[in-house]
Amino acid sequence: xKTDNPPVPPFCKGGxxxxxxxxLLMFLVILSGCAYPKGTVRGGAQARAxxxxxxxxxxxxxxxxxxxxxxxxxxxxxxxxxxxxPVLEEGILDKFMARHRVRYTGGIDQGTAKAFKEETxxxxxxxxxxxxxxxxxxxxxxxMARLVSTGEKPxxxxxxxxxxxxxxxxxxxxxxxxxxxxxLREKAMSPLWGSLMEYLSGGKxxxxxxxxxxxxxxxxxxxxxxxxxxxxxxxxxxxxxxxSDRKNAGEITALHFVKExxxxxxxxxxxxxxxxxxxxxxxxxxEEGVSLANANIIFGIxxxxxxxxxxxxxxxxxxxxxxxxxxxxxxxxxxxxxxLIVWSSESYNQGDDGVVLFDWGKVNTAYTMTSQMAQAIGRxxxx
Amino acid sequence: MVxxxxxxxxxIFIVLAGxxxxxxxxxxxxxxxxAIQSIAVLPFSNLTRDNLAADRVRDVFINKLLSTGxxxxxxxxxxxKGIATVDIQNPFFPSPEEIVKLGPIIKAQAxxxxxxxxxxEVRSGTTTANLISLSLQMxxxxxxKIVWTASTTKGGVSIWDRLFGGxxxxxxxxxxxxxxxxxxxxxx
Numbered sequence: 001x002k003t004d005n006p007p008v009p010p011f012c013k014g015g016x017x018x019x020x021x022x023x024l025l026m027f028l029v030i031l032s033g034c035a036y037p038k039g040t041v042r043g044g045a046q047a048r049a050x051x052x053x054x055x056x057x058x059x060x061x062x063x064x065x066x067x068x069x070x071x072x073x074x075x076x077x078x079x080x081x082x083x084x085x086p087v088l089e090e091g092i093l094d095k096f097m098a099r100h101r102v103r104y105t106g107g108i109d110q111g112t113a114k115a116f117k118e119e120t121x122x123x124x125x126x127x128x129x130x131x132x133x134x135x136x137x138x139x140x141x142x143x144m145a146r147l148v149s150t151g152e153k154p155x156x157x158x159x160x161x162x163x164x165x166x167x168x169x170x171x172x173x174x175x176x177x178x179x180x181x182x183x184l185r186e187k188a189m190s191p192l193w194g195s196l197m198e199y200l201s202g203g204k205x206x207x208x209x210x211x212x213x214x215x216x217x218x219x220x221x222x223x224x225x226x227x228x229x230x231x232x233x234x235x236x237x238x239x240x241x242x243x244s245d246r247k248n249a250g251e252i253t254a255l256h257f258v259k260e261x262x263x264x265x266x267x268x269x270x271x272x273x274x275x276x277x278x279x280x281x282x283x284x285x286x287e288e289g290v291s292l293a294n295a296n297i298i299f300g301i302x303x304x305x306x307x308x309x310x311x312x313x314x315x316x317x318x319x320x321x322x323x324x325x326x327x328x329x330x331x332x333x334x335x336x337x338x339x340l341i342v343w344s345s346e347s348y349n350q351g352d353d354g355v356v357l358f359d360w361g362k363v364n365t366a367y368t369m370t371s372q373m374a375q376a377i378g379r380x381x382x383x
Numbered sequence: 384m385v386x387x388x389x390x391x392x393x394x395i396f397i398v399l400a401g402x403x404x405x406x407x408x409x410x411x412x413x414x415x416x417x418a419i420q421s422i423a424v425l426p427f428s429n430l431t432r433d434n435l436a437a438d439r440v441r442d443v444f445i446n447k448l449l450s451t452g453x454x455x456x457x458x459x460x461x462x463x464k465g466i467a468t469v470d471i472q473n474p475f476f477p478s479p480e481e482i483v484k485l486g487p488i489i490k491a492q493a494x495x496x497x498x499x500x501x502x503x504e505v506r507s508g509t510t511t512a513n514l515i516s517l518s519l520q521m522x523x524x525x526x527x528k529i530v531w532t533a534s535t536t537k538g539g540v541s542i543w544d545r546l547f548g549g550x551x552x553x554x555x556x557x558x559x560x561x562x563x564x565x566x567x568x569x570x571x
Binding site: 286332 | 438439442443447449450452456459461463555559
């Protein structure tokens with residue numbers, strides 16, 4: 001049977017040998033020269049090979065409970081120093097924060113970022129937030145950390161997080177149960193700082209990225225055709241309107257979206273500290289959600305293409321050995337050009353969704369669920 | 384003889400079909416629903432014990448309505464700003480005058496108000512199941528007149544629940560079913 005083969009390019013004829021191999025090599029050299037730079041968001045591997053000074057901010061506590069903030073911060077400092085990164089001295093950091101009246105440690109605004117670079121020579125700031133901390137057996141922990149560049153425009157260089165429960169992997173006869181909160185803390189911090197080190201040594205530095213399970217997809221979603229696939233969008237994530245019983249659930253959910261959208265190439269996420277400062281400077285007060293007047297102001301001051309906001313109705317973690325976490329939120333994405341909603345969705349999940357036998361597949365923390373739910377939305381927006 | 388019997392049966396069916404009402408739906412026959420392009424969904428009134436029931440149902444309804452692609456639903460923040468600007472005393476049950484004022488401010492051709500009457504677990508004997516009951520109405524902003532109303536009830540204790548237990552369907556599932564039912568009634 002005769003088949004119509006496509007015409008073979010001249011350099012491919014005769015296999016990859018002799019002059020063909022030379023041409024192929026030449027092509028590869030030219031192509032590598034044309035490679036698109038990764039940009040400032042992720043930073044090039046070469047740039048990251050340099051050991052630059054990092055300031056470690058005091059840890060922000062969003063858990064609403066007493067948490068070992070000093071220990072978590074010290075662990076980050078120790079790990080950075082062990083890898084040879086100079087960490088801004090405690091005294092200098094304290095004086096800087098007092099001089100500039102920096103009280104909010106959950107983000108960094110433009111002015112502070114610029115001053116950091118000019119006055120201390122710090123290249124990046126490590127911002128860590130404790131989302132969940134429970135000492136009760138089985139213990140639970142949820143951490144999120146990000147590295148933000150200093151200078152004229154603070155940019156999120158790296159962001160990752162971890163959520164663990166002591167009874168997450170009990171194993172046979174409960175041998176895998178973790179009852180000591182310190183042990184769980186170490187287990188959580190080790191891969192988190194490992195991810196940061198991987199990033200700083202030129203890698204991607206994103207741990208725990210898994211395929212999002214279908215059960216975490218939004219239950220109801222609207223996507224407008226205004227979103228063009230392949231286009232890059234600058235996004236500002238506004239703290240969610242919190243109607244749940246959990247303290248800081250609005251900020252926590254917004255942070256999850258910042259983390260998950262940062263991982264998607266199509267989005268340039270604005271540092272939350274910059275968003276917060278912008279809203280404070282213009283005294284933007286939002287009743288129930290973002291109005292178009294609010295959106296106009298935010299688009300103007302932050303120069304973004306999209307505003308992501310929403311409402312949290314449930315953000316529950318359980319205490320003790322029995323229970324299931326529960327998360328319910330809605331998301332709204334407004335675009336700049338026509339001030340229209342381009343994405344709207346409703347997501348809700350429980351830790352035992354899809355669990356049939358022996359708690360297989362059970363999710364033990366709201367952190368893990370929200371991460372997956374946010375990732376599913378992020379991917380749904382740009383699909 | 385058989386033929387006559389068949390004709391009689393057919394005519395009974397036709398007569399019965401003619402008597403059929405539209406159930407718990409009202410549609411203004413003079414209203415051109417196709418002209419409505421943007422809708423504002425006002426906060427729903429909550430007659431249940433769950434403080435967040437109205438918010439939950441409203442969120443699902445807004446998303447479902449948007450996802451039909453038939454109409455544009457205004458952001459809740461914009462609606463809240465409009466309510467504050469017009470100074471609507473009771474946003475759950477606004478007066479026709481207030482709606483006429485609100486329409487041009489938020490640029491909506493119609494507003495939807497609603498009442499969540501039941502939301503949560505109901506008990507019948509030893510059996511429990513989730514139940515939702517809500518009613519909605521659409522008001523035209525040009526005249527302040529009601530152009531559509533509908534109500535629905537989903538969930539509750541079924542025969543299956545009585546026989547085998549199980550607690551009925553999850554609350555979120557029956558909320559979606561109820562909202563779908565109302566949207567079907569709106570676009571029918």
